[in-house]
Amino acid sequence: MNPKQHEIDPRQLLQQMLLIRAYEEAIVAGSGTGKIPGTCTSVGQEAAAVGVVNALAGDDLILTNHRSAGHLLARGADPGRLLAEVMGRSDGYCRGHSGSLHISVKELGIVLTSTIVGAELSLAPGVALSQTMLNRPGIVVCFFGDGAACEGSFHESLNLAALWNLPILYVCENNQWQAFVHRREATSRDHIADWAASYGIPARTVDGNDVSAVLAAAQEAAAQVRESGRPYLLENWTYRTRGHFEPDDQAYVDPAEREAWLARDPIAMCRDCLIADGHLTPAQAAALADKVASRIAVAQSFAEASPFPDVSELTRNVYA
Amino acid sequence: MTTLTLYDAVGAALTEEMRRDHSVLVFGEGIATKRHDLVQEFGARRVRNTPLAEGIIAGTAVGAAGTGLRPVIDLLFAPFLCYAMDELVNSAGKLRYMSGGQFSFPLVTLTMTGAGWGVGAQHNHNNEAWFVHSPGLKVVMPSNPADAKGLLKAAIRDDNPVLFFLDIGLLYQPGEVPAGEQTVPLGKAAVLRAGSDVTLVSYGKTVHHCLQAADTLAGKGIAAEVIDLRSLKPLDEATILASVTKTGRLVVVHEANRLCGVGAEIAALVAEEAFARLKAPIVRLGGPDAPVASSYPLEQAFVPQAEAIAAAAERLCSYQHA
Numbered sequence A: 001m002n003p004k005q006h007e008i009d010p011r012q013l014l015q016q017m018l019l020i021r022a023y024e025e026a027i028v029a030g031s032g033t034g035k036i037p038g039t040c041t042s043v044g045q046e047a048a049a050v051g052v053v054n055a056l057a058g059d060d061l062i063l064t065n066h067r068s069a070g071h072l073l074a075r076g077a078d079p080g081r082l083l084a085e086v087m088g089r090s091d092g093y094c095r096g097h098s099g100s101l102h103i104s105v106k107e108l109g110i111v112l113t114s115t116i117v118g119a120e121l122s123l124a125p126g127v128a129l130s131q132t133m134l135n136r137p138g139i140v141v142c143f144f145g146d147g148a149a150c151e152g153s154f155h156e157s158l159n160l161a162a163l164w165n166l167p168i169l170y171v172c173e174n175n176q177w178q179a180f181v182h183r184r185e186a187t188s189r190d191h192i193a194d195w196a197a198s199y200g201i202p203a204r205t206v207d208g209n210d211v212s213a214v215l216a217a218a219q220e221a222a223a224q225v226r227e228s229g230r231p232y233l234l235e236n237w238t239y240r241t242r243g244h245f246e247p248d249d250q251a252y253v254d255p256a257e258r259e260a261w262l263a264r265d266p267i268a269m270c271r272d273c274l275i276a277d278g279h280l281t282p283a284q285a286a287a288l289a290d291k292v293a294s295r296i297a298v299a300q301s302f303a304e305a306s307p308f309p310d311v312s313e314l315t316r317n318v319y320a
Numbered sequence B: 001m002t003t004l005t006l007y008d009a010v011g012a013a014l015t016e017e018m019r020r021d022h023s024v025l026v027f028g029e030g031i032a033t034k035r036h037d038l039v040q041e042f043g044a045r046r047v048r049n050t051p052l053a054e055g056i057i058a059g060t061a062v063g064a065a066g067t068g069l070r071p072v073i074d075l076l077f078a079p080f081l082c083y084a085m086d087e088l089v090n091s092a093g094k095l096r097y098m099s100g101g102q103f104s105f106p107l108v109t110l111t112m113t114g115a116g117w118g119v120g121a122q123h124n125h126n127n128e129a130w131f132v133h134s135p136g137l138k139v140v141m142p143s144n145p146a147d148a149k150g151l152l153k154a155a156i157r158d159d160n161p162v163l164f165f166l167d168i169g170l171l172y173q174p175g176e177v178p179a180g181e182q183t184v185p186l187g188k189a190a191v192l193r194a195g196s197d198v199t200l201v202s203y204g205k206t207v208h209h210c211l212q213a214a215d216t217l218a219g220k221g222i223a224a225e226v227i228d229l230r231s232l233k234p235l236d237e238a239t240i241l242a243s244v245t246k247t248g249r250l251v252v253v254h255e256a257n258r259l260c261g262v263g264a265e266i267a268a269l270v271a272e273e274a275f276a277r278l279k280a281p282i283v284r285l286g287g288p289d290a291p292v293a294s295s296y297p298l299e300q301a302f303v304p305q306a307e308a309i310a311a312a313a314e315r316l317c318s319y320q321h322a
């Protein structure tokens, strides 16, 4: 099944973005008081995650990285189990063995998450090879950052995917930052999409803060990968409005650039647009926010009630 | 004396060595952002942020080191060294030898590892022994700010590649650091506490656990000698052997897992060179042969603690040959 844009209620997209924001704000608040470990948040990038994930079919497989909360929640992960994982508790999706940086959820098709920048890119061709050789229907979606595109694995991955005709939708979240380095200081071109052409891979850059634009571009891209069985690269042009990893004072950030992006907050833009188009009343928007807030409160109590793993867990799944 | 954290001691060593020698430069992912004071003093040519690409960072450093510069590179967390393995192991470690001595590679690689931040197995992996096992690389891991500064100054002055491991758990702990020109020679261990009953050998944060254990043991009438290796290669064999010759008992402690770890090498060394002096079997305490979990209590449980060290030493002291 290919999800069609008209089947997706735009209010659902807004609600998912609100959930991601509330989830990450709870983590930020909790890490400020030492209750929750710090994470790499995706605040400001919610539309990029939600737009792409909603363009996917249930049998598509996702590879992601350290900044994954948006991908996980948009795909339907339970915020309580996610938070439990972040807090190192036994009810976390990875039993507390992962923490925030490498959460995978096999039952949702979120496979082989790695925090080694570029690892998702090296693993994606193999995942797509399995899909192809085992005649499985889903395509492979590989989320990565502009920084990851600087690793050799990006270039090696694109070359192989093009050469072997692998059905991979590469999604670059170009959030302008590579930890504490601005992308201008680290990449020879503004757009990662430009690099795809040298491997004969079609590519496009989209406004990553406009959720309907991302959704439309991702639907088109995913359809192309499905039909051609070949790779495609979609670049979401967006901005990481918080620091690299909590806590981070962002002293190195150009305030004017950040302000300009804050003025284009993906959630506010989507909400205002829905209200202007008559899809949503301000009261309904407030009700959505309340609904999300109570879901996060439940998630937090669940995670806090979950026990830490027993010391015997140190060697669970150790085979060599 | 001044009081510095280990992180700031590294900064002080970089500053002093960059002042002293204009061929020293530093680069890495974000080092110019995080150590902005270096950019202010030495300029953007000698302090560079790089693209996110460990292979080319290390390769560039090796190329530069072989042709006149003295680079210090920051590769962040030890697991990321995997991306730079070819450049460090096959180029930095071998090309002096393979060129018949025509080139040398004065190059320092900074990296962090160890329990403390709960960031999981792809950030925390004490893989220092891999490099000890690779010909042509020197390896150090200080346990305190003074040694960090002195060892880094010596490493920068050394004409060969040095892997410089920083223990995450110690990074922001303050310590006394002698002011000015004070180097700590590579390959020289420190005897932090003298004792005649049992030798505790360690490096990094578990040195502190050994010192705590020595306190406990003293209360029970056991005098433990504590050796901080500081350098893993070259290894200060003489200091280890002299101590075990005196005490006849050895506990080697490190956070890295035991299998083929530095402790295995030390145990073999002592078995080969001081067998006749041993009054009890050698004990190695290390992390389990497993990746490190992120969860805080599991991360802590991975690391050998003072109680386990004291218990092991006590067992050795009451050991009776059959």
Ligand SMILES: Cc1ncc(C[n+]2csc(CCOP(=O)(O)OP(=O)(O)O)c2C)c(N)n1
Residues within 6 Å of the ligand: A040, A066, A067, A115, A116, A117, A118, A144, A145, A146, A147, A148, A149, A173, A175, A177, A178, A179, A240, B029, B052, B054, B076, B080, B083
């Ligand atoms: C191989 C490797 N090098 C460095 C890091 C440290 N690190 C984690 S995230 C990050 C920045 C990644 O930038 P980008 O790929 O643009 O993703 P973003 O964090 O912006 O989402 C860095 C340097 C890492 N995890 N792995």
Ligand SMILES: [Mg+2]
Residues within 6 Å of the ligand: A145, A146, A147, A173, A174, A175, A176, A177, A178, A179
């Ligand atoms: Mg980025």
